[in-house]
Amino acid sequence: xxxTWTNREILKSYFRGMTDLECELIEQDSERANKYxxxxxxxVQEIKRVLDEFCK
Numbered sequence: 739x740x741x742t743w744t745n746r747e748i749l750k751s752y753f754r755g756m757t758d759l760e761c762e763l764i765e766q767d768s769e770r771a772n773k774y775x776x777x778x779x780x781x782v783q784e785i786k787r788v789l790d791e792f793c794k
Contacts, residue, residue: 757785757789760782761779761782
């Protein structure tokens with residue numbers, strides 16, 4: 739996923755299911771943890787949590 743996201747890109751990614759995929763890939767590749775990856779993981783998971791709640 740891109741390092742700079744617009745609101746539109748975030749929503750497109752979420753509704754295409756790419757956010758779920760990104761979370762899965764981050765979890766599968768946890769051994770390559772670094773600061774960028776950790777920050778990206780937190781960001782992606784928070785987007786998913788908020789949008790999942792909003793879409794209920």
